[in-house]
Amino acid sequence: MAYDAATGTAVLFGGYSVPHELGDTWTWDGTTWTEQHPAASPTPRDSQAMAYDAATGTVVLFGGLGTRNQLGDTWTWDGTTWTKQHPATSPPARELAAMAYDPAAGTVVLFGGYGSHGILADTWTWDGTTWTKQHPAVHPLARGEEALAYDTAAGTLMLFGGHNAHRPLGGTWTWDGTTWTKQHPATSPPHLGSAATVYDAATGTVVLFGGFGARRPLGGTWTWDGTTWTEQAPAVQPTARASSAMAYDTATGTAVLFGGSNSQYLSDTWTWG
Secondary structure, eight states: OEEETTTTEEEEEEEEETTEEEEEEEEEOSSOEEEEOOSSOOOSBBSOEEEEETTTTEEEEEEEEOSSSEEEEEEEEOSSOEEEEOOSSOOOOOBSOEEEEETTTTEEEEEEEEETTEEEEEEEEEOSSOEEEEOOSSOOOSOBSOEEEEETTTTEEEEEEEEETTEEEEEEEEEOSSOEEEEOOSSOOOSOBSOEEEEETTTTEEEEEEEEETTEEEEEEEEEOSSOEEEEOOSSOOOSOBSOEEEEETTTTEEEEEEEESSSEEEEEEEEO
16 A cells, blocks of 8 residues: 555555455545456566655556465556556565655555565665666675655655564664665564555654564554654554555555455555644
């Protein structure tokens, strides 16, 4: 899921619900969900990466897991339909990578995920036309299912956690457009992967919810202020879950969370703000 600033709606594509991958497109206008019926769409999939590219005014989708194989295709959503892109260079096919827009550089940044030859630790940027592999001197350990969001207040991308060989990871990293830097906050969420995260412009913090750690889904809410993590204690919050989709709805000033998995697949909608 990603917030489409051009149309003022959050856009959700695909996912998984027993017994197969989905290929539907839905938009959230702050009150209700509406299924869209575009002339063209990506093939059904789950575990894809999505982010809004403010430079081109489109939502970018990359890769994921199809019926039987990992995907490496790039699609853009213009508010009406999906268009398959044909960049000269692309990242290898993968699932469960993280992606977010870096407004300082005007590019979408993709990191890691699971590829056909193992767990990845590569960094790629999308400039609206093609993908470019970056070669930072330092980068996080190979992982998938990590949380990634642009911290507007700090002017950096923030990456947390993930999984490596089914082992949940901790660690907070930031990307400044050139290299990755490991942060050492006084407090942090537990080691986890598959958490939902987004930048909350109303509070100037990155919000992280849930995830999978210690062999069970989690239900904690954490915020990152650019220096440290703080666990929040809201009176009401979603049940523990992993693999939810989350986007920040600028029009309403709330973070929107949808679905995820616990002992079953979920279809509930929550807002944080």
